[in-house]
Amino acid sequence: MTMRTLSLFRCAVVALTVACALPAHAERIKDLAQVGGVRGxxxxxxxxxxxxxxxxxxxxxxxxxxxxxxxxxxxxxxxxxxxxxxxxxxxxxxxxxxxxxxxxxxxxxxxxxxxxxxxxxxxxxxxxxxxxxxxxxxxxxxxxxxxxxxxxxxxxxxxxxxxxxxxxxxxxxxxxxxxERALPDVFGASGEITLNLHQNDFTTVSRMVNALNASFGEGAARAVDGVTVAVQAPTDPGARIGMLARIENVELSPGTAPARVVVNSRTGTVVIGAQVRVSPAAIAHGSLTVTVSESAQVSQPNAFAGGQTVVTPQSTITASNEGSRMFRFDGGATLDEIVRAVNEVGAAPGDLIAILEALKQAGALSAELEVI
Incomplete structure (x- = not known):
């Protein structure tokens, strides 16, 4: 593998690691949806x-x-x-x-x-x-x-x-x-404003309805389906525009994306969602060996300290490029940890892609694998 490919692969791993670590944050409705009928x-x-x-x-x-x-x-x-x-x-x-x-x-x-x-x-x-x-x-x-x-x-x-x-x-x-000709006016054709999400998500629709009802009063918004939210609006154009200006700046936390792994086999790009998990599995792939194991540690406080017994998980990841040809993935390991382990031994992106495809076929990858 060339140094350029390895550098690009490491940058991709760092980027997806940071993306997976970001907490959920509030976004404006303006960035999540578009007003029905307002399009080019x-x-x-x-x-x-x-x-x-x-x-x-x-x-x-x-x-x-x-x-x-x-x-x-x-x-x-x-x-x-x-x-x-x-x-x-x-x-x-x-x-x-x-x-x-x-x-x-x-x-x-x-x-x-x-x-x-x-x-x-x-x-x-x-x-x-x-x-x-x-x-x-x-x-x-x-x-x-x-x-x-x-x-x-x-x-x-x-x-x-x-x-x-x-x-x-x-x-x-x-x-x-x-x-030379204006489009038909559909903006004020009814007493409701429809908001269409850019991506289908029932959680985001539910949260959007709650956020709008909190801002404009109970019953102001209702969910139509997994994409559309209908909002009661005045028929006067000026009041309608003013209400839309308030609507598009309402903030809410969108639902988390589904567990998905996107692989570009031509460039070696791998994008991994934060919800992806791996079930117990073992894979043989060339001379590369990756072992992921989990154990539980019990913290027992002193009898007179008044604390509680706590069970904490501990993950151990080892990787080598010689020896056994078997991958061992224990349940609960995240793909972020696996990618880091594979990257430490300087494996090519093609190795990771082959591993992901084999995990999906074995039913051990709890995610949708999309190859582009």
């Missing part, structure tokens, strides 16, 4: 980029570029004979996409991204001609036009050799589209 909407369009320096579409392989240009010129009063196919190198057919933010009003600008759909080498220096942007319902919600900003660079020789830096066939136009 995808827009898409088709257009032409002109003014390229010979890096546009090759019309023999992209006939739709010529067809689009003829249609555009026809709308502007320029008639191009049907038997004439201009060999253009400074025009490129492009797809345009953007996101219409919530509460966007006509006249407001939004950013757009322009991507070549033909064989254009680069869009650097080009200008997008006026193009409509449509939503999923087929309605036009914005009009795009402007000069592209391309972060990439490309060059091509006469012999067919090419060189490119980043992606020159994609560019952006800040404030490149103007909103």
């Amino acid at each position: 909407n995808a827009l898409v369009g088709y257009g032409l980029v002109v003014g390229l320096d010979g890096s546009g579409d090759r019309t023999s392989q992209a006939p739709f570029t010529v067809q689009s240009l003829k249609n555009l010129l026809g709308e502007l009063g320029v008639n191009v004979p049907s038997n004439v196919n201009p060999q253009l190198k400074n025009v490129a057919a492009v797809a345009i996409h953007a996101e219409l933010p919530p509460f966007a009003k006509p006249g407001q600008p939004i950013d757009i991204t322009v991507s070549s759909i033909g064989n254009a080498v680069s869009l650097r220096g080009g200008s997008l001609l006026m193009a409509p942007l449509k939503g999923a319902d087929g309605q036009v919600y914005a009009i795009a036009q402007g000069n592209l900003i391309v972060g990439g660079f490309g060059a091509q020789g006469k012999d067919g050799s090419r060189m490119s830096v980043n992606i020159p066939s994609v560019g952006r136009i800040p404030n490149g589209a103007t909103v």
